[in-house]
Structures are given as C-alpha cells and as structure tokens.
Amino acid sequence: xxxxxxxxxxxxxxxxxxxxxxxxxxxxxxxxxxxxxxxxxxxxxxxxxxxxxxxxxxxxxxxxxxxxxxxxxxxxxxxxxxxxxxxxxxxxxxxxxxxxxxxxxxxxxxxxxxxxxxxxxxxxxxxxxxxxxxxxxxxxxxxxxxxxxxxxxxxxxxxxxxxxxxxxxxxxxxxxxxxxxxxxxxxxxxxxxxxxxxxxxxxxxxxxxxxxxxxxxxxxxxxxxxxxxxxxxxxxxxxxxxxxxxxxxxxxxxxxxxxxxxxxxxxxxxxxxxxxxxxxxxxxxxxxxxxxxxxxxxxxxxxxxxxxxxxxxxxxxxxxxxxxxxxxxxxxxxxxxxxxxxxx
Numbered sequence: 001x002x003x004x005x006x007x008x009x010x011x012x013x014x015x016x017x018x019x020x021x022x023x024x025x026x027x028x029x030x031x032x033x034x035x036x037x038x039x040x041x042x043x044x045x046x047x048x049x050x051x052x053x054x055x056x057x058x059x060x061x062x063x064x065x066x067x068x069x070x071x072x073x074x075x076x077x078x079x080x081x082x083x084x085x086x087x088x089x090x091x092x093x094x095x096x097x098x099x100x101x102x103x104x105x106x107x108x109x110x111x112x113x114x115x116x117x118x119x120x121x122x123x124x125x126x127x128x129x130x131x132x133x134x135x136x137x138x139x140x141x142x143x144x145x146x147x148x149x150x151x152x153x154x155x156x157x158x159x160x161x162x163x164x165x166x167x168x169x170x171x172x173x174x175x176x177x178x179x180x181x182x183x184x185x186x187x188x189x190x191x192x193x194x195x196x197x198x199x200x201x202x203x204x205x206x207x208x209x210x211x212x213x214x215x216x217x218x219x220x221x222x223x224x225x226x227x228x229x230x231x232x233x234x235x236x237x238x239x240x241x242x243x244x245x246x247x248x249x250x251x252x253x254x255x256x257x258x259x260x261x262x263x264x265x266x267x268x269x270x271x272x273x274x275x276x277x278x279x280x281x282x283x284x285x286x287x288x289x290x291x292x293x294x295x296x297x298x299x300x301x302x303x304x305x306x307x308x309x310x311x312x313x314x315x316x317x318x319x320x321x322x323x324x325x326x327x328x329x330x331x332x333x334x335x336x337x338x339x340x341x342x343x344x
Contacts, residue, residue, distance in 0.1 A: 006046035019060040030067035038112040078107040113140040152198040179295040181205040184212045225270035
C-alpha cells in the first residue's frame, strides 16, 4: 500500500497522485509538487489515503512543501507573464505567417519551461518560431498542438444550456460520445442542437445515457401491438420514457380512442411490419446525416490522438505496423540556447 494525496493544477483538471511524505495535508491546501515538467503549484483535492501500488500508473512523485504566501505571489506573477508571452507569440506567428491558432500560454512554477498551446487543421513547421521564442524568453520552449475540445476547455464559454461549459467547470476527462446517445434520448439530430462550442457532440449526452438505456429497455416500440391490463387491444402511438408511460390507440364503437398506461400494465403481442414503419421525412434524414458527420469528426479526433490524449477510443483497435514517415520530425524542433534544450 502507498500513501497518496490527489492534486490538480487547474480548475476541472485531472487529479494526480503524489506522495505526501510526512506533511499533514487536507483538502484545498495549496502545495508545491515535483512533476516531470519541474516544480508546480497545485491544490489538494483528496485527503491522504492508502491505495494499492498496483493501481499506480507511474512511480509516485513527492509533495515538496505547503505553498507559502511568497509562492502564491510568484504564481500570480507567472500569470501576468503568461499574458505577455501570449501576445509576443501571436506577433511571431503573424511574422512567420504560420497557419496556427494560439490558444494559451503557461509557465511552469519554477519558470523552467514555457508552454504554448495551439490548434491547426494541418501540420505546422514551427522550428523558426521556437528559435525566436527561445531567444526572446531565455527558457525552454514547448509548443503543443491540441484538439478542439481541449481548446474549449482552456478558453471556456457558455453552453446552450446557459451555464458554463462542462469541460471548463468540472469535467476532468473527456469521454466517448456517439450519435446513438442522442437517439436514445429522443433528441433532435439537428447538429446545432446536439453540438457544443467545440463543434463536436455535447459531452453531457453521456451523463444520462445509462439511465435512458435502462428506461428504453422497458418500453415497447412505436406501433407495436399491445394488450392492456383492462383487456384493450391496440397499438403504441407514443411514449414518455421518463414517466414510463405508453399512449395506446384503439378502436371502440367505430371510433379511434387513445389512453395512457403505465408500462407495467401493457403486454406486447406483436411487432410492426416493415411496410407499416413510419418513413423519415427529408429533413429528418438530412439532420441525421449531419449528426453522423459530427460523430465521424469525433472518431477522427480520437484516432489522431487529439484532445490531449484524455479521450478513450470507443473500441480497441488491433495494432498495425505504421509506415515510416520521412516528415515525422517536421513538427518537432529542438534548438539550443545557452546550453538549454528547446522542446516543441
């Protein structure tokens, strides 16, 4: 067993485990920790606890100390420097006429590295940009290409629900989202209704999908032939999945009547025939086609490794041998500045 505390470095960011050593820590304490990027300041999100060492993905790094007022002041100064670095980098991008959109800049706590996040639809050769940034800031430079979801997570914004987007406010990991989730919830397949600020399927479609799967499994299909608890034979006209109610249409004395029943009070006696299926109108088909294009873009992001590597693929793919790409080093530039390595 290993003693750990959970620490995150930004709002709604991933929680990472660190070794608290002999420090007495509690939730919301500010701490300085040792990371692969150097020293960072973070917030304790879990009380110290013991976990099985087999569950740890990598060796534990240490919590160095509790953050002091001087540390907080240094962190504030870093934030101010990040704004200046962002403006300078945008100027240099325009100077080099690079097809890339700068999203954010971030200093490590110890100022040992300056990271720039950007998006681009194409590969970008930014080696000259890295050299200019390194000579100006006199520190290690890293340029990191991110996906559209990560861009929205950094930038933030207001979703169609009127609240701050989930990825910025609380969502620590991106989860796979498919068009089937929208269908399960009987939502309009209009892309403007089911896509977020990032132009991808809404992450919140996943929130209630498990509940809808269970509720839908208890419901009949539209136009199914049913027998009700009071002996009425009819067919399903509509359903309210959340209320678990079924509207049955039946004939009585030559007139068509409708009545609502709890799903427990009906029994399916037959299924609709292919010739009886309701045909989709042209607008429905176009909306579904556009929604499927959103899902295709979703899968393309996962395949290309965008979204910060947080999003897990829908299915496990067999490993295939990849052909060597002679331009594989195009997007990576390492330059030297006074003996320090510049990473991209």
